[in-house]
Amino acid sequence: MGILEVKGVGKRFGGLQALGDVNLSVQENSVHAIIGPNGAGKSTLLNCLVGKLIPDTGTVMFDGQSVLGRKPHEINQMGISRVFQTPEIFSDLTVLENVMIPCFARRDGSFRMHAIEQVAREGSIIEQAETMLADVNMLEKRDFHAGSLSRGDKRRLEMAMCLVQEPRLLLLDEPTAGMSRADTNNTIALLKEINEKRSITMAIIEHDMHVVFSLADRITVLAQGTPLVEDTPEKIKGHPKVREAYLGEAQH
Amino acid sequence: MLGLNRKDGVLFLIVVVMVIFAPFILNPFPSDSSLAQFNAGYPDLMQRFLIFGIFAVGFNILFGLTGYLSFGHAAFLGAGSYAGVWMFKLLGMNVLYAITASVLVAGLFALFIGFISLRRSGIYFSILTLAFAQMSYALAYSVLTPITNGETGLQLSQNDPRILEGASAADGSLPVPSLFGLETRATHTLDLGAWSFDFNAGYYICGVIMILAFYLSIRIFRSPFGMMLRAVKSNQQRMNYTGLNPRPYTLAAFVISGMFAGLAGGLMVSMDPLAGAERMLWTRSGEVVLMTILGGAGTLIGPVLGAGFIKYFENIFSRINDQVLHQWFAFLPDGFENAMVFLVHPFVGKGWHLTLGILFMLVVIFLPGGLVEGGQRIGRLFRRKKKTDQAAGTAQGQNTPAE
Ligand SMILES: Nc1ncnc2c1ncn2[C@@H]1O[C@H](COP(=O)(O)OP(=O)(O)O)[C@@H](O)[C@H]1O
Numbered sequence: 174m175g176i177l178e179v180k181g182v183g184k185r186f187g188g189l190q191a192l193g194d195v196n197l198s199v200q201e202n203s204v205h206a207i208i209g210p211n212g213a214g215k216s217t218l219l220n221c222l223v224g225k226l227i228p229d230t231g232t233v234m235f236d237g238q239s240v241l242g243r244k245p246h247e248i249n250q251m252g253i254s255r256v257f258q259t260p261e262i263f264s265d266l267t268v269l270e271n272v273m274i275p276c277f278a279r280r281d282g283s284f285r286m287h288a289i290e291q292v293a294r295e296g297s298i299i300e301q302a303e304t305m306l307a308d309v310n311m312l313e314k315r316d317f318h319a320g321s322l323s324r325g326d327k328r329r330l331e332m333a334m335c336l337v338q339e340p341r342l343l344l345l346d347e348p349t350a351g352m353s354r355a356d357t358n359n360t361i362a363l364l365k366e367i368n369e370k371r372s373i374t375m376a377i378i379e380h381d382m383h384v385v386f387s388l389a390d391r392i393t394v395l396a397q398g399t400p401l402v403e404d405t406p407e408k409i410k411g412h413p414k415v416r417e418a419y420l421g422e423a424q425h
Numbered sequence: 426m427l428g429l430n431r432k433d434g435v436l437f438l439i440v441v442v443m444v445i446f447a448p449f450i451l452n453p454f455p456s457d458s459s460l461a462q463f464n465a466g467y468p469d470l471m472q473r474f475l476i477f478g479i480f481a482v483g484f485n486i487l488f489g490l491t492g493y494l495s496f497g498h499a500a501f502l503g504a505g506s507y508a509g510v511w512m513f514k515l516l517g518m519n520v521l522y523a524i525t526a527s528v529l530v531a532g533l534f535a536l537f538i539g540f541i542s543l544r545r546s547g548i549y550f551s552i553l554t555l556a557f558a559q560m561s562y563a564l565a566y567s568v569l570t571p572i573t574n575g576e577t578g579l580q581l582s583q584n585d586p587r588i589l590e591g592a593s594a595a596d597g598s599l600p601v602p603s604l605f606g607l608e609t610r611a612t613h614t615l616d617l618g619a620w621s622f623d624f625n626a627g628y629y630i631c632g633v634i635m636i637l638a639f640y641l642s643i644r645i646f647r648s649p650f651g652m653m654l655r656a657v658k659s660n661q662q663r664m665n666y667t668g669l670n671p672r673p674y675t676l677a678a679f680v681i682s683g684m685f686a687g688l689a690g691g692l693m694v695s696m697d698p699l700a701g702a703e704r705m706l707w708t709r710s711g712e713v714v715l716m717t718i719l720g721g722a723g724t725l726i727g728p729v730l731g732a733g734f735i736k737y738f739e740n741i742f743s744r745i746n747d748q749v750l751h752q753w754f755a756f757l758p759d760g761f762e763n764a765m766v767f768l769v770h771p772f773v774g775k776g777w778h779l780t781l782g783i784l785f786m787l788v789v790i791f792l793p794g795g796l797v798e799g800g801q802r803i804g805r806l807f808r809r810k811k812k813t814d815q816a817a818g819t820a821q822g823q824n825t826p827a828e
């Protein structure tokens with residue numbers, strides 16, 4: 174039994190069957206990559222896992238509990254964090270505040286009326302956030318407006334916001350999209366370290382084959398809303414069906 | 426100091442000092458000079474500065490922090506006013522009875538309206554709050570007449586029970602609101618040479634409460650709760666996926682700002698124990714929006730400045746009539762004098778709305794951060810000058826650090 178079990182999930186948008194019959198099992202402490210051409214339904218699948226979309230059919234179990242019908246903030250409190258395809262951060266807040274908010278969410282739950290306490294006196298939360306920022310090499314930018322960061326930094330910040338929650342499952346939607354080669358390599362190193370040191374299970378959607386093959390323990394290939402094959406990176410590389418459906422296209 | 430950081434502490438002290446010395450500060454001109462009409466240091470207006478300051482400070486907690494623009498906050502001002510007058514009628518004339526009831530009633534009312542309106546955001550939220558407020562106004566005028574006394578407005582009468590105070594005055598006069606015997610209308614006038622200053626009990630009662638309200642607002646701004654409210658404004662999606670539920674945060678902010686509005690309503694009737702339905706009219710709701718934006722939404726002091734600015738215009742500019750204008754331009758040859766009066770006339774007296782409207786547009790276009798941004802820009806100009814004077818070649822940061 175994996176920590177995440179997806180069974181028979183389907184999702185329709187009007188006339189379009191975005192997801193057919195998806196079965197997926199993510200093992201604890203592994204890095205599971207989901208690849209597939211544009212429009213294959215990868216983001217849709219992720220949205221079904223975090224409560225943004227409700228699938229028409231099928232079940233999604235996380236750690237033995239059903240995820241379906243729960244609100245996004247409840248699912249997050251269960252231990253699933255998500256990095257978006259375009260970074261979702263609090264642009265009007267400072268970098269440090271961005272990381273403090275998930276710390277509060279973790280300590281106090283989805284709502285707490287702490288209106289008279291002072292942020293400045295929350296020593297342990299500030300420390301926790303600063304340690305996290307140091308881990309992603311962003312401590313010197315702690316007082317910057319998050320909105321003024323470069324694209325790569327925004328991604329790193331979003332990653333830090335997810336990691337500081339110490340989620341049991343981290344979902345990443347194309348985390349290196351729009352990054353330079355150097356930034357991509359840094360991100361790979363960071364993700365590797367996260368997986369090893371913090372033992373956080375990851376499901377990662379990725380377009381960049383270099384990233385996928387250097388990170389993933391298992392790979393699921395999605396095409397037109399259904400999983401084509403699921404196997405180890407070595408097997409996937411040589412798989413004829415995959416070459417035809419995906420790798421061939423990616424080499425254009 | 427008081428759990429505030431240095432910057433906030435200084436700001437808070439400035440406000441306290443301003444409130445204490447306002448009777449002097451607002452009356453800079455000798456009482457028989459031609460400029461005396463610009464004096465704003467009379468009790469009625471000074472009370473209004475504070476009461477609307479409280480109203481706007483509360484509104485800013487909702488609008489400034491979460492970005493939810495309510496167009497119906499006058500409903501809470503009105504509800505607070507009615508609740509206050511009812512306390513004067515039923516319990517007694519102590520101001521504390523009135524404002525306690527005002528805050529509670531407005532809070533409950535806000536809980537109800539907020540719970541429904543916050544199901545939507547953006548323009549739909551604004552329209553819902555507007556609809557609720559207009560509905561309240563219409564109800565206060567008609568169906569709810571037993572509670573609101575309809576068109577006449579709710580006022581005190583000889584037959585009110587006032588169970589905590591017993592029989593009313595024997596001479597048939599109506600009792601007046603007071604704080605443990607100190608009547609809110611009590612005024613001491615101090616004559617210093619050509620100047621005259623009024624010290625009014627009601628003003629100082631409002632002053633103490635306004636200072637408390639302002640302090641509370643600073644604490645909320647600097648609290649984890651305040652940070653969550655800013656997060657709501659910035660990115661609700663990210664909030665959801667960070668395990669936070671935005672709804673109770675926005676609802677709490679809505680109720681708190683409704684309670685501030687109720688407090689303002691309670692103080693209004695404590696100064697003048699009369700409550701009418703027009704206090705709930707949408708123009709009142711719009712006024713507090715203007716005050717907050719004009720002063721600087723999301724800043725601590727902005728709403729107070731905005732409230733003062735608009736109330737000053739409403740009361741001072743509106744009194745400048747043609748006669749006054751002729752006095753001003755009397756030094757010009759007759760033809761020029763008449764021409765100038767003709768040109769200025771539309772902008773003063775009954776035309777004060779026009780001037781205020783133009784100023785509002787200028788502020789929104791050139792100073793999106795309101796009067797506070799204007800102040801900051803001037804401050805920065807001075808600081809930059811100083812800096813360049815001291816060391817011409819100091820390196821600037823590559824990126825904009827947050828304030
Ligand atoms: N909210 C939506 N409404 C309608 N169609 C959608 C929606 N989201 C995705 N789709 C469609 O579903 C298909 C799969 O999209 P997506 O999951 O974003 O693909 P991928 O992330 O693999 O590139 C696409 O054809 C897309 O146009």
Ligand SMILES: [Mg+2]
Nearest residue numbers: 215216217258
């Ligand atoms: Mg996608």
